[in-house]
Amino acid sequence: MIALLVNHPMFGLLITLIGYQVALELNQRTRTLLTQPVLVATLIVVGLLLLMDVDFQTYYASVDLIWLFLGPATVALAVPLYTHLRRIRDYFWPLIMALLIGGLTTVLLTLAFAWLLGAGPELLASLAPKSVTSPIAILLAEDLGGSPALAAVFVMITGVAGAVMAPWLLQKAGIHLPAARGFTLGLNAHAAGTALALEEGEETGAFAALAMSLTGAVTAILLPLVYRLGAT
Amino acid sequence: MWGLLILVLFQFAGTLIAALGINLPGPVIGMLLLLAVLLLMRRVPEPLQVTSGQLLKYLPLMLIPPAVGIMSQWEVITSSFVAISVALLGSLAISIPLTAWVLQHLATRGAESK
Numbered sequence: 001m002i003a004l005l006v007n008h009p010m011f012g013l014l015i016t017l018i019g020y021q022v023a024l025e026l027n028q029r030t031r032t033l034l035t036q037p038v039l040v041a042t043l044i045v046v047g048l049l050l051l052m053d054v055d056f057q058t059y060y061a062s063v064d065l066i067w068l069f070l071g072p073a074t075v076a077l078a079v080p081l082y083t084h085l086r087r088i089r090d091y092f093w094p095l096i097m098a099l100l101i102g103g104l105t106t107v108l109l110t111l112a113f114a115w116l117l118g119a120g121p122e123l124l125a126s127l128a129p130k131s132v133t134s135p136i137a138i139l140l141a142e143d144l145g146g147s148p149a150l151a152a153v154f155v156m157i158t159g160v161a162g163a164v165m166a167p168w169l170l171q172k173a174g175i176h177l178p179a180a181r182g183f184t185l186g187l188n189a190h191a192a193g194t195a196l197a198l199e200e201g202e203e204t205g206a207f208a209a210l211a212m213s214l215t216g217a218v219t220a221i222l223l224p225l226v227y228r229l230g231a232t
Numbered sequence: 233m234w235g236l237l238i239l240v241l242f243q244f245a246g247t248l249i250a251a252l253g254i255n256l257p258g259p260v261i262g263m264l265l266l267l268a269v270l271l272l273m274r275r276v277p278e279p280l281q282v283t284s285g286q287l288l289k290y291l292p293l294m295l296i297p298p299a300v301g302i303m304s305q306w307e308v309i310t311s312s313f314v315a316i317s318v319a320l321l322g323s324l325a326i327s328i329p330l331t332a333w334v335l336q337h338l339a340t341r342g343a344e345s346k
Contacts (some may be wrong), residue, residue, distance in 0.1 A: 016296050017298070042299040049303065056304050063297045069287065072239040074259035076284035078266035079276055094338035102331030103257055107325035117315035122310060134295045139257035149301025151307065154320060156299070162324050173329035180336035187330050208266045217267070220260045228255070230300045 006054055011042035012062030014169045019044035033163045033192060038134075063084045074135045081213035086208050088214075091179055095210075098180075101213055102187050106131045107223065111230075128223060130158045133216045140220060144227055155190070162189025163196045178203040186211025235283025242266045 005011060023040035049059055060067075088095055110127050119127070129137035132156045141151030142205030166185055176179055178201060185193030186208035197208030239262075246262030255263060270276060302309070309316065 006310055012297070016293065020296060022292050038295050038299065041292075041296050042302070043295060045300050046240055046303045049300070056301055059300060066294050067297045069290070071243045071259040071262075072236065072296075073287045073291050073294060075239045075242045075262040075266055076287050078263045078270060079281060080282040080288070081263075081267055082270040082276060083272075087327065091335070094335050098331050099336050102327055105330055105343045106323045106327035109326055110319045111323045114315045114319035115310075117312075117318055119312055119315045119319070121282070123315070130320060135291065136257075136260060138295075138298050139260060143255070143257055147301065147305055147308075149296050152299040153302050154296060154316070161321055162328065165321075165324055166328050169325065169328045170332055172313055172331055175329075175336050177334040177336045177339060179339060180332045183335055184328055184332040187331055188324055202320055216264035217264065220256060221264070224255045225291055 006052055006058075008175065009062065013065060014058050015045055015048050015059075016041075016063055016066060016185030019048070023045055033160055033196070035158050036156055036192060039153070039160065042153070042156075048139055070135050070138070074139065077133070077135070077213065077216065080209065081217060084206065084210040084213055087210050095179075095214075097189065098183060099211070099214055102184070103131065103222075104226075106188060107217060107219070107226070122146055123150070126228075127154055127226060129219065130154040131188060131190065131215060132219045133212055133221075136216045136220050140223055143224060156192075157188045159192035163192040164195070166193065179207045183211040187215050190215070233280035234277075235281075236287075238277075238280055239266075239283065239287070 019041040020037065022044055023035070023037040026040060027035045027037045029083035045059075049056070052214055088218060107128060110130055111124055112126055114127050121179075128144060128146070129140040129151055132140065134152050137151045137155045138148040139183050142148045160197065163185070166189060170184065175184070181200065182197040182204035185197040185204075189194075189196070190212045194205065194208040194212050198205035242262035242265055244261050244262075245265055246260065247258030249261050250256060250258045
């Protein structure tokens, strides 16, 4: 029975959809940041695969229908980026400076901490894109010689942890300007941070969305350059 | 289907440019090209707006298959657990207040000088 299920062309799609639906339900019921749907869904799918003794390659080949659309979806990120970009006029130079300083600091600190604690080159390349939105992070990690899977999971953990830590850190630092709160959440905790920022208000949410889009685009351009400079 | 065709065409254009020696993933170049075109047009064409909205709604689902790849990476996670945790959490603890402080400091100083 299990063999019939596993060999069916829709097997991967089926368990991915089940995992995602269960994760969404759980997220809506618990209403906490810790039940990030993609992270929970990933763990459910991994559990199901282990239970049915299916390896990753078999699963991945059966869900190409899903991940093949990641390319066009990444291109589509240009639309929200364009829409949010008009907000940049409100505080042009402060936003550019915060983007460059914040974006660079978080990447360099991540690499420095991991390197000091003995991480190898593959792990470093998977950690480097952790503050970028997942679809771009997956592509960048692969390009830098890291693991797309690790990068995807690190991005999600960063999002959840950032959204949990940010309110306390922002309060301690005395940050009250909605643009600064939103931009920081989007830059450091991308999707999860943007969701949290939207709860604070429309302006905070708009700047979080702007930061998430901008960080994705700017890191995608600069990270390979910085990384190659550092490697040589 | 105009919207999807545009997105796929830009992805192909990005992949072509990447093959010419620009060290960026093809879809990322496609995204930057599309952004440049939108900035020139100063509006988002209706079919593109609709398709990208629908496609991005499914983005979380598309991220699950690549993430499931961690099942073959358990060893890296368990053997480097401390390095990973410190790197991810430590960088956030410093960069969150720093980013926010830079922005708020520059923004309020700019407002005062006006």
